[in-house]
């Protein structure tokens with residue numbers, strides 16, 4: 465185990481977004497708050513998803529989760545493609561880092577960025593509205609699991625992509641539909657049967673639903689059922705990322 | 718000055734580099750065709766060949782940046798696929814391409830590279846590398862702001878940061894001024910005398926002639942000549958003349 469090597473790569477990956485926190489953390493928090501402002505303004509009073517929970521309050525955990533997912537994905541995918549395009553990934557590829565150490569460094573740094581953005585959105589939420597926090601542990605579990613899953617998708621996409629266009633493709637055709645069809649803005653029970661079924665097949669739905677359960681102590685499904693879906697989903701994604709790294713797919717030509 | 722003693726890192730019964738039946742195919746191109754090559758510990762070895770002969774491909778396979786289609790590559794007895802961690806710890810590579818991480822200064826680049834190799838407290842050696850490669854007044858300059866030759870020096874320093882017993886330099890003097898070229902070779906010679914094995918590629922054949930005890934010539938992925946520098950030059954005035962003659966055959 466090359467602990468120093470892992471720590472060095474992790475530190476480099478963290479530094480990469482830390483040096484530009486305004487772009488990598490502050491900007492996405494602001495984006496989420498703009499969503500909140502617009503949707504809450506438009507729908508406040510008209511929609512009540514959970515009894516006794518105002519729409520703006522309902523919306524905040526979903527927005528925080530959406531920010532976690534998108535930023536975890538953005539971090540690992542953009543870092544990998546940048547290093548591939550500039551060629552400086554060679555410095556890491558020639559180092560005695562195991563496949564697992566390589567994967568962990570990218571996953572953890574990306575998850576951390578996602579969690580920082582999520583924390584920013586929630587802090588703003590606690591400050592603006594009266595957001596309850598029923599089960600902090602569930603909140604933490606779901607935040608970490610979701611961050612990890614999308615960090616892994618980012619690793620997979622970053623390895624697979626040859627140019628930034630490919631990443632925006634993944635962003636637009638996979639990440640965005642997954643997050644929007646997951647009940648960020650609504651309870652999926654308000655959907656027509658077809659879209660309800662689609663949403664129920666979407667692992668991200670369970671992530672957002674479980675996350676919300678941590679705040680409101682009520683949700684569409686049990687968080688344990690959610691875990692039974694989201695945990696294997698995350699592990700499979702990490703496994704796929706690990707496989708690509710072990711094979712050297714598009715890394716070691 | 719302290720250099721790693723290569724004999725306490727690698728097992729002396731194994732050659733520094735051992736290639737057996739090494740082949741590499743990129744779609745249509747056969748970059749390497751069954752190369753067999755053994756480089757002993759302590760050698761100063763030149764790998765020569767025209768553009769596209771397969772030199773970089775061979776080096777990248779040793780470094781783990783490229784995977785061979787067939788055959789094996791070993792560094793001090795460690796297979797670059799099956800024992801990649803051990804092999805990589807023993808190898809320092811100066812790549813042909815001028816790659817760099819624009820996030821770092823020179824010193825940071827060296828500190829991070831050192832860290833990847835598991836070395837946390839390496840400041841003295843990093844300082845020495847910076848001084849020996851004439852980078853002292855650029856140590857805190859961002860990599861982006863360096864000239865091409867300066868970037869090349871940093872690449873050399875990065876390859877040496879973990880004092881590898883086997884050092885591979887892929888055209889290290891391309892785009893480097895006369896003064897550094899001389900000081901760089903003096904430095905590499907010193908490392909070689911201290912027991913480090915050197916494998917280099919260059920298109921400046923007089924460099925190879927002066928420095929290397931043995932030479933392999935590669936043409937279209939095949940070794941077409943492999944001998945001591947002295948023997949290759951026996952019937953020619955210079956290594957360059959021998960190279961031209963052999964390549965014309």
Ligand SMILES: Nc1ncnc2c1ncn2[C@@H]1O[C@H](COP(=O)(O)OP(=O)(O)OP(=O)(O)O)[C@@H](O)[C@H]1O
Nearest residue numbers: 717743746748766767768769770771772773774775
């Ligand atoms: N990634 C790649 N994809 C496809 N073909 C490649 C790739 N890398 C190298 N080649 C081909 O393999 C052959 C050997 O290339 P290589 O870079 O090893 O040559 P070289 O001896 O280092 O040449 P030079 O002196 O120009 O550096 C060339 O025909 C080259 O076009």
Ligand SMILES: [Mg+2]
Nearest residue numbers: 772773774813
């Ligand atoms: Mg080359």
